[in-house]
Amino acid sequence: xxxxxxxxxxxxxxxxxxxxxxxxxxxxxxxxxxxxxxxxxxxxxxxxxxxxxxxxxxxxxxxxxxxxxxxxxxxxxxxxxxxxxxxxxxxxxxxxxxxxxxxxxxxxxxxxxxxxxxxxxxxxxxxxxxxxxxxxxxxxxxxxxxxxxxxxxxxxxxxxxxxxxxxxxxxxxxxxxxxxxxxxxxxxxxxxxxxxxxxxxxxxxxxxxxxxxxxxxxxxxxxxxxxxxxxxxxxxxxxxxxxxxxxxxxxxxxxxxxxxxxxxxxxxxxxxxxxxxxxxxxxxxxxxxxxxxxxxxxxxxxxxxxxxxxxxxxxxxxxxxxxxxxxxxxxxxxxxxxxxxxxxxxxxxxxxxxxxxxxxxxxxxxxxxxxxxxxxxxxxxxxxxxxxxxxxxxxxxxxxxxxxxxxxxxxxxxxxxxxxxxxxxxxxxxxxxxxxxxxxxxxxxxxxxxxxxxxxxxxxxxxxxxxxxxxxxxxxxxxxxxxxxxxxxxxxxxxxxxxxxxxxxxxxxxxxxxxxxxxxxxxxxxxxxxxxxxxxxxxxxxxxxxxxxxxxxxxxxxxxxxxxxxxxxxxxxxxxxxxxxxxxxxxxxxxxxxxxxxxxxxxxxxxxxxxxxxxxxxxxxxxxxxxxxxxxxxxxxxxxxxxxxxxxxxxxxxxxxxxxxxxxxxxxxxxxxxxxxxxxxxxxxxxxxxxxxxx
Numbered sequence: 235x236x237x238x239x240x241x242x243x244x245x246x247x248x249x250x251x252x253x254x255x256x257x258x259x260x261x262x263x264x265x266x267x268x269x270x271x272x273x274x275x276x277x278x279x280x281x282x283x284x285x286x287x288x289x290x291x292x293x294x295x296x297x298x299x300x301x302x303x304x305x306x307x308x309x310x311x312x313x314x315x316x317x318x319x320x321x322x323x324x325x326x327x328x329x330x331x332x333x334x335x336x337x338x339x340x341x342x343x344x345x346x347x348x349x350x351x352x353x354x355x356x357x358x359x360x361x362x363x364x365x366x367x368x369x370x371x372x373x374x375x376x377x378x379x380x381x382x383x384x385x386x387x388x389x390x391x392x393x394x395x396x397x398x399x400x401x402x403x404x405x406x407x408x409x410x411x412x413x414x415x416x417x418x419x420x421x422x423x424x425x426x427x428x429x430x431x432x433x434x435x436x437x438x439x440x441x442x443x444x445x446x447x448x449x450x451x452x453x454x455x456x457x458x459x460x461x462x463x464x465x466x467x468x469x470x471x472x473x474x475x476x477x478x479x480x481x482x483x484x485x486x487x488x489x490x491x492x493x494x495x496x497x498x499x500x501x502x503x504x505x506x507x508x509x510x511x512x513x514x515x516x517x518x519x520x521x522x523x524x525x526x527x528x529x530x531x532x533x534x535x536x537x538x539x540x541x542x543x544x545x546x547x548x549x550x551x552x553x554x555x556x557x558x559x560x561x562x563x564x565x566x567x568x569x570x571x572x573x574x575x576x577x578x579x580x581x582x583x584x585x586x587x588x589x590x591x592x593x594x595x596x597x598x599x600x601x602x603x604x605x606x607x608x609x610x611x612x613x614x615x616x617x618x619x620x621x622x623x624x625x626x627x628x629x630x631x632x633x634x635x636x637x638x639x640x641x642x643x644x645x646x647x648x649x650x651x652x653x654x655x656x657x658x659x660x661x662x663x664x665x666x667x668x669x670x671x672x673x674x675x676x677x678x679x680x681x682x683x684x685x686x687x688x689x690x691x692x693x694x695x696x697x698x699x700x701x702x703x704x705x706x707x708x709x710x711x712x713x714x715x716x717x718x719x720x721x722x723x724x725x726x727x728x729x730x731x732x733x734x735x736x737x738x739x740x741x742x743x744x745x746x747x748x749x750x751x752x753x754x755x756x757x758x759x760x761x762x763x764x765x766x767x768x769x770x771x772x773x774x775x776x777x778x779x780x781x782x783x784x785x786x787x788x789x790x791x792x793x794x795x796x797x798x799x800x801x802x803x804x805x806x807x808x809x810x811x812x813x814x815x816x817x818x819x820x821x822x823x824x825x826x827x828x829x830x831x832x833x834x835x836x837x838x839x840x841x842x843x844x845x846x847x848x849x850x851x852x853x854x855x856x857x858x859x860x861x862x863x864x865x866x867x868x869x870x871x872x873x874x875x876x877x878x879x880x881x882x883x884x885x886x887x888x889x890x891x892x893x894x895x896x897x898x899x900x901x902x903x904x905x906x907x908x909x910x911x912x913x914x915x916x917x918x919x920x921x922x923x924x925x926x927x928x929x
Contacts, residue, residue: 249305253297289925296922303915311911325365327384327426329414330355330391332398335374335405336553336796337435337869340464348400351431351459354890355395358429358457359388361898367423370394373410374403375438375797376842384421401844402553402796404869407432407876408439411454415447425451434458436868437876455886455898458877465495467502467520468554468870472544479563479784481537487530489544489557493520494871505545506530508561518546537565539860541848554870558847558862559793566607567783568625569596574613574633588656588759589630591766595758595775596628606779618642618831623803626652626782631757635667644673648747652782657720658757674753675744677724688735689714689756689765697731698781699741699752699774711770716763719756752778795866800840802826802851802859813854816840819847819863826851 332355338348355370362368367384368391371377380394407430414428430442434456443454473488493500499521506514514530534540540561548555573589589610596606611620613632616639621627627646632655647653655674664670665679690711693700700708721738734740734755744751758766758775765771794800800816816824816838827839838851843863851859877887888898 249301253294253301293922293925296918296925300915300918300922303911303918307909307911307915325363325367325423327418327421327423328358328362328366328368329371329417329426329428330358330368330395331371331373331377331407331410331414331428331430331432332395333374333405333407333410333430333432334372334398334401334403335432335869336400336402336865337405337433337551337872338459339400339551339553340433340460340466340872341550341552342460347433347459350890351433352395352398354431354457354459354894355429356392357894357898358431359391359395362388367421367426369417370398371410371413371417372398373406373413374401375406375409376403377406377410377413379413379417384417384423402846402863402865403844404436404438404795404797404866405432405876406438407434407442408437408444411443412447415449415452418449418452425449426453428452428454429457430454431457431459433460433872434875434877436866436871436874442876442878453886455888456877457888457890457898458875459890461875461877461889463494463496463873464550465498465500466551466554466870466872467491467493467495467500467546467549468551468867469504469544469546469557470525470554470867470870472557472559474542474559474561479534479561480567480780481535481563481565482533483563483784484531484533485561487532487542487544489528489530490525491518491520491528491546492525492867492870493522494873495522496873497522502546504528506532507543507545508532508534508540510541513542534561534563537563539563541860551870551872553846554865554867556846557864560848560860560862562624564624565603566605567779568622569606569608569779570620570622570625570627571596571608571610572613572616572627572629573610574629574631587630588658588757588762588766589628591758591771592628592630592656592775595766595772596779598772605776613639616642621646621651624783626654626779628654628656628779630656631658632664632670635664635670637669640667640669640673644669644746647673647749647751650748652749652779653751654754654778654782655751656754656757657722658716658718658755658759658762673746674751675725675729675742675746676722676753679720679722682719682721682734682736682738685717685736687716687719688712689716689763690732690740691735692733694731699731699777702777703770703773707770707773710768711774714763714765714768714770716756716765718762722753722755750782752782794843794861794863796844796846796863797842800843800849800861800863802838802840802861804836804838804851804858814838815852817850817852818843819845819849824849 332351334348338346338351340347342350344350359368365386367386368388369384370380370391372380380398381390385391411428411430418426442456469489469491471490473490474485479485487506489504491504499519501517501519504516504518505512513532516528516530518526518528520526540563541558542561543556543558545556571589571593573587593608593610596608597604609620613629613634614636621642627643643653657679671677693708695701695708703711716734719734719736719738719740721736722742725739725742729742729744730739731741731743738755740755742753744753756762756765758771760766814826814828816826818824824840827841829837829839831837840849840861843849846863846865849861849863850857888894
């Protein structure tokens with residue numbers, strides 16, 4: 235398609251009539267006189283005049299063509315234009331989508347990539363026609379139109395570009411393009427142009443444009459700010475104990491780091507700080523493209539909540555050089571003791587359920603500041619609020635397998651919770667529940683007939699619940715006897731921690747998600763055996779609960795990625811008439827959103843936190859909960875491009891550089907070919923000059 239950028243110069247085509255007019259005015263009118271002696275030359279003269287007239291006509295055509303070609307050249311002809319002859323006359327929508335994800339904070343010699351992207355956005359606005367309607371979408375994970383409706387005021391749009399700020403979120407190009415389509419659909423002007431200015435690194439979507447939303451009258455242009463891979467080292471993850479820690483306990487904090495450079499090795503110090511003070515430091519060396527895990531062993535003298543951070547020296551992308559996490563050193567471990575509904579009779583006719591002995595073992599003196607903070611509930615009263623945060627649930631003699639309560643326990647364990655189950659005395663109905671069997675990791679079970687069996691033998695002595703005991707203490711544990719227990723089936727051998735005298739598993743462990751389930755096949759009551767009377771019963775219960783309270787990795791729900799909502803769990807009494815406020819890492823207040831679940835539990839939401847660091851929920855001036863926000867490490871990979879390089883979309887890619895403005899104009903309106911017309915005009919004039927001299 236041939237179009238013209240300066241169509242007004244096409245009126246110069248009328249000048250092509252000038253050579254014709256001059257030719258007509260200069261024609262000689264000769265009077266004919268016949269001479270008999272010249273008659274024989276008539277034929278020769280006619281042939282010669284034909285050649286002369288043909289040359290004159292050719293010269294006239296060349297002169298006229300030269301004028302036409304010069305007029306066309308001044309009209310700035312282009313190949314491939316959207317509106318044929320007059321591309322600038324029809325108004326259109328111009329939507330600029332500016333990427334503000336954290337990877338756009340990459341440093342260059344002249345500033346950040348984001349600063350360069352803003353200049354490119356202003357260039358697009360400057361090149362728009364005066365009657366175009368313009369708008370700006372600043373996007374990262376979510377798109378946000380900066381103006382309520384399109385405007386023809388270029389200064390207003392450029393001011394919005396200047397105000398745009400980086401976020402700590404990742405990128406969703408498709409969400410930005412979809413929002414641009416929506417703005418065009420609601421405009422009074424049909425069609426338009428969408429300009430996506432981004433580094434085109436990590437993209438949350440599999441495609442950059444929704445196929446069902448593409449429109450023929452809308453052109454999309456992709457403007458990469460840079461395309462070469464950049465050197466960057468990121469802190470990807472911090473793995474911390476998922477439970478409350480105890481004072482004096484050694485904590486192994488794992489840190490994952492990655493060198494995203496393709497060619498350059500990296501050497502840097504990695505520092506762990508606690509409450510603003512340096513706790514430990516290591517020097518890390520990484521080959522190009524390599525990842526590594528580093529472990530910091532640390533301990534804490536006092537109980538409380540500690541704000542921790544892992545940092546490295548600043549590189550070209552500072553946003554991923556820090557990672558924040560919380561550690562809680564507890565005065566006591568919260569335990570919910572969940573009792574089955576039936577009591578078990580003892581041999582002497584008295585009645586004492588297993589949970590009675592468990593409660594005494596966990597808190598022998600019944601004091602408020604004991605090592606374990608125990609609350610006792612019936613299994614049919616289990617709610618989400620009764621599940622201990624960063625604690626352990628102990629379930630004695632399951633009788634009911636209500637699906638809703640089993641779902642609560644499943645989510646609790648999968649999210650990092652610990653569950654101890656004592657099976658002895660369980661109702662036979664529980665074995666009809668496939669959900670319950672899946673929860674504890676068995677395929678079936680039968681009650682072992684009455685007899686005298688060793689309660690525990692063949693210990694896995696290196697397991698944390700046994701490795702603190704010496705040989706004499708393990709011998710005392712081996713002397714305990716059971717009269718009945720539940721024989722389970724389908725337990726993997728490597729999950730069995732101890733066997734019973736009958737050859738069946740006595741204690742085994744099942745892992746689900748981030749949490750663990752520890753199963754004892756016998757109930758701790760006198761009707762099932764003499765386990766509660768053993769001097770090793772109390773320390774075994776303590777080591778089992780402590781193990782589940784400290785094993786594994788950090789609960790994923792404790793870390794929120796930038797842009798995801800933070801959910802604070804609070805007690806209804808914490809809300810009351812008091813003023814709740816959320817404070818971001820800079821201390822600025824954020825208005826919380828409160829809602830109540832169908833179960834009557836209160837939640838406080840912080841919507842879309844854009845900064846990384848520690849967020850605190852406070853009631854008046856008292857902090858009642860904290861959360862951590864970090865960047866998504868996928869955005870740190872500066873070597874992977876999501877730019878469309880194949881297909882129809884790749885034709886709209888405009889590369890940044892010294893010729894950016896010219897290439898952008900060529901993509902929008904077509905490639906200018908005025909030089910070809912000037913060359914043809916010059917060739918026509920030269921040819922005309924040569925033919926004229928021969929005449």
